[in-house]
Amino acid sequence: MTTAHRKLRARRARHRSSAGPLLAALTAAALLAGCTVTGTDGDGRGRDDGRRDGQVSAPPVGSVLAVKIDNVSAARPQTGLDAADIVYAEQVEGGLSRLMAVFATEFPETVGPVRSARESDLELLRQFHEPTLAFSGAQGKLLPLIDRAPLRAETPEDAEDAYFRGDEKPIPHNLYLRPDELIDSPPGADALTTGFRFGPAPAGGAPEDSRTVRYPAARFTFTWSDDSRRWQVSMDGTPTVTTDDTRVAPATVVVQYVTIRESRFHDYLGNNTPYTETVGSGRAEILRDGQVFDTTWKRKAPTDGTSFTTTDGKPMNFAEGQVWVVYAKA
Secondary structure (H helix, E strand, O other): OOHHHHHHHHHHHOOOOOOOHHHHHHHHHHHHHOOOOOOOOOOOOOOOOOOOOOOOOOOOOOOOEEEEEOOOHHHOOOEOHHHOOEEEEEEOHHHOEEEEEEEOOOOOOOEEOEOOOOHHHHHHHOOOOOOEEEOOOOOOOOHHHHHHOOOEEEOOOOOHHHEEEOOOOOOOOOEEEOHHHOOOOOOOHHHOOOOOEEOOOOOOOEEOOEEEEEEOOEEEEEEEEOOOOEEEEEEOOEEOEOOOOOEOOOOEEEEEEEOEEEEEEEOOOOOEEEEEOOOEEEEEEEEEOOEEEEEEEEEOOOOOOOEEEEOOOOEOEEOOOOEEEEEEEO
């Protein structure tokens, strides 16, 4: 155990009479497997300080739940992904991908596998009012930034009763969250302060039956289904189906072209962590109703949502239902 972990546990021990059995089990399992579980991201370093004064300690009214979801092949099939209102896809180390699922109108019983956070997540989540971020840990030097961010950060160490390990996948791809252990009930659609507009499709779309977005070591394909009126998701060439055999199929897909640059952080192998810039402007392709629409996206400040306008300058409407936003390199 690192010195940082000892300090943090000592601090929390003053507020809790005992550490529960789940945390002990998680820590022991991680040590046996040579992996980290909470407060770390593969480099063995944990939180180096406690929460700052004023950090959000309880979910406010209208707080969305954002969960970092593992997306390597060993983590699939995922659980609860179909219940998310929004799924963000971002590039991470080694050209792989990771997901952030945002829940506001419905909480599934279980979500996962849960994995670690990235610096880009903090900027992305500023659009929501004090969101709850559920994640397994983070790179040691990033943790102080998470502590200072205007969000409620919840790892297994922070909320041990909310997490559990499944037995169908190996560590670290088997950590799951019970959302109702963090927030009593979904806050509702009003908490989705993304700037997205929903309504009838505008004119000017071109027919589209399939679109693939590629990262260096991952790819997403969205195929239009006339029967379900949804875009069926495949990842790395395999249909995306949840553990309860539900095909993941959003109503709208946003391919948003952004700057993806190097960050100040690296993983335990020395690979640089990409930073996805979600504030600014650029082009985006919106898939809905079997069509693709060329649009421009704009987000002036971190606390703003993102607006999308068509080539004639009119607001772009999304189809009602789940939205996937895939960040592609401009």
